[in-house]
Amino acid sequence: MAGGLTTAALWNRGSTTVTASNLTVPSRPNAAIVGDPLDIQSLLDKVGPSVVSIHTGTRQGDAAGSGVVLSEDGLVLTNAHVIEGATSIEVDFADGRSAEARLLGSAPDNDVAVVKVEGLSGPVTPAELGSSDALLVGDSVVAIGNALNLGDEPSVTTGIVSATSRSIQAPSGSSLDNLIQTDAAINPGNSGGPLINAAGQVVGINTAILADAQNIGFALSIDSIRSLVEDLSAGRQGTESRPVLGVETIDVTRINPSVAERFGVTATSGAFIQTVSPGSGAAAAGLQDGDVIVSIDGRRIRSAADVGQAVRSMKPGDSIEITWERKGQEQSASAVLGSR
Numbered sequence: 001m002a003g004g005l006t007t008a009a010l011w012n013r014g015s016t017t018v019t020a021s022n023l024t025v026p027s028r029p030n031a032a033i034v035g036d037p038l039d040i041q042s043l044l045d046k047v048g049p050s051v052v053s054i055h056t057g058t059r060q061g062d063a064a065g066s067g068v069v070l071s072e073d074g075l076v077l078t079n080a081h082v083i084e085g086a087t088s089i090e091v092d093f094a095d096g097r098s099a100e101a102r103l104l105g106s107a108p109d110n111d112v113a114v115v116k117v118e119g120l121s122g123p124v125t126p127a128e129l130g131s132s133d134a135l136l137v138g139d140s141v142v143a144i145g146n147a148l149n150l151g152d153e154p155s156v157t158t159g160i161v162s163a164t165s166r167s168i169q170a171p172s173g174s175s176l177d178n179l180i181q182t183d184a185a186i187n188p189g190n191s192g193g194p195l196i197n198a199a200g201q202v203v204g205i206n207t208a209i210l211a212d213a214q215n216i217g218f219a220l221s222i223d224s225i226r227s228l229v230e231d232l233s234a235g236r237q238g239t240e241s242r243p244v245l246g247v248e249t250i251d252v253t254r255i256n257p258s259v260a261e262r263f264g265v266t267a268t269s270g271a272f273i274q275t276v277s278p279g280s281g282a283a284a285a286g287l288q289d290g291d292v293i294v295s296i297d298g299r300r301i302r303s304a305a306d307v308g309q310a311v312r313s314m315k316p317g318d319s320i321e322i323t324w325e326r327k328g329q330e331q332s333a334s335a336v337l338g339s340r
Helices: 040-049 223-235 257-263 279-286 306-313
Strands: 006-007 017-019 051-058 061-069 075-078 086-092 098-107 112-117 141-147 155-169 175-182 192-196 202-210 217-221 249-250 271-277 292-296 319-326 329-336
Touching: 006 141, 017 249, 017 257, 040 051, 040 061, 040 141, 040 155, 040 192, 051 075, 061 141, 061 202, 086 112, 098 223, 098 319, 112 223, 141 175, 141 202, 155 217, 155 306, 175 202, 175 223, 202 223, 249 292, 249 306, 271 279, 271 329
Parallel strands: none
Antiparallel strands: 006 202, 017 155, 051 061, 051 086, 061 075, 075 112, 086 098, 098 112, 141 155, 141 192, 155 175, 175 217, 192 202, 202 217, 249 271, 271 292, 292 319, 319 329
């Protein structure tokens, strides 16, 4: 799929759109295991026992992915798309043991799932979770997993954090947010495996790659899914609601000239509103079809993707300040975000 973005399991998922937020880069010392700045052998000694291969049987055939051990009794974190449609789940551990597993819970909109291994004799080694919020662009990271389902030993690749707070709009229409972008090679089969920092802590779950691109992969940031993982591990379906403004927008640069003339659009950048949902926060704030959103909470809006990024950083019930243009005139109002 030329130019498309796919999950990093052993099947393709279709093309998507990738958007980015502005980055603020603070400074702080880099934490690492004692030794070399990035001592791969030390990292593997620490994390390797916690990385598993996952094989599933589906009606369409067999599939493979990766996972991370969360507890000694066999809770395993992976991507929802790794176990999607699975009629059987087998987990292979680094020490050579294998066991069947059952699904505890899955949140497909967040691409997170937790499975529980059954009938395994003896404890397994859980991974140490780190803080993805502490990551800086340029930090060293390592991706580990069952890349291409090549064999018993996991594949290991190294790189840096290329960006944080990336967003991917999936083919289903849902959006994965707060992603870590890395140039550590991620391949089909890596899905669900860990992205670790230089201290051997899991900071992300590898989930997607950009087809035909150079050195671009994405991982779910561990801090953004931590509470959801806790819910799924406890057998509770994720109840996390998402904030909604209530508008459907496209880049103003993409609208037809006749449409721009009809609505008196003069803005050269921003998010053109195609529809406003009745009863939404946007409708209550006075937004209308044909308006162009140019700012949210003082942050310049250049595209429709910027609107989604600004809204997704908030919570349902939060109030945001929106500035828009209508027939060349700026207006502002507060809007309360709904949920879905």
